[in-house]
Amino acid sequence: MRLVIADCSVDYEGRLKAHLPMATRLLMVKADGSVLIHSDGGSYKPLNWMSPPATLHIDTADDAEFDDDAVERWIVQATKSDDKLLIRIYAKHHESNHQLGIDPGLIKDGVEADLQRLLAEHIETLGEGYRLIRREYPTSIGPVDILARDATGHTVAVELKRRGDIDGVEQLTRYVEQLNRDPQLAPVRGIFAAQLIKPQAKTLAADRGIACVTLDYDALRGIDDTSDKLF
CATH class of the missing domain: 3.40.1350.10 (Trna Endonuclease; Chain: A, domain 1)
Structure with a gap:
């Protein structure tokens, strides 16, 4: 699992359109390919996300010319549809990677x-x-x-x-x-x-x-x- 805390904006394009203006958020990239965007509130639900299967492509300001002050652009493309997440990162405050292993699953009541x-x-x-x-x-x-x-x-x-x-x-x-x-x-x-x-x-x-x-x-x-x- 990859965890990034960053100043970012998020745009979702596809069957519907949604926009998150720039703010500090947690970006979570899971081993199954899902990408989730969390704030510090709103309980456990992400503000926006892309379910797997999906591909993640990252461009940096050193590799491409951006028309804004972003240092990275994450393009998360759904494999089976035209849905896409565009995450513009303006500053990173934390980044880490973790191997969680296989989860045994929820023990039901x-x-x-x-x-x-x-x-x-x-x-x-x-x-x-x-x-x-x-x-x-x-x-x-x-x-x-x-x-x-x-x-x-x-x-x-x-x-x-x-x-x-x-x-x-x-x-x-x-x-x-x-x-x-x-x-x-x-x-x-x-x-x-x-x-x-x-x-x-x-x-x-x-x-x-x-x-x-x-x-x-x-x-x-x-x-x-x-x-x-x-x-």
Whole structure:
């Protein structure tokens, strides 16, 4: 992981346009190719970012003529679209590189772990004809909660959350991209499943071609017996 604290401005170009005027920010370049721009506020979410796969090209003022006072320009180009991040760096205050190694992944709490187990046991909840391949299917960037096949025999990657937000959709997007590199599994599509899915997550999922499924935890546990209900 590369960490740079710098005075910079950021422009995002592609399906949408966004601009961050010059300020001191943290630039994070991860080993998976993602680039994130953080401020000192706003909790854990970056101000802007580029998800992998992407390429990073850096020009310096010594190598190119800039029309401003920037000392470096970072061009982060998405591999599968025209989306691009242009980061203009005017001064660097810190730069470091760190090898974090392989992360064991998030240890899920009881409810989320139960959701995974119950959905795996009742995989037909996702649709008639679904068959389980494996829980915690390993990839080079972490395990997929559930890998299954649908009624047509196509591979489906399922990411489970109690509360589904855009970070979960981003995580599933990376898993699907990784799995689609395996010719024995491709084509792979994603399903984002949670007890509650935020509207922003649904919008992003639809844009990524990912289906959303809202899960009823009690029904999966067999507590909510719908046969006893009048309505």
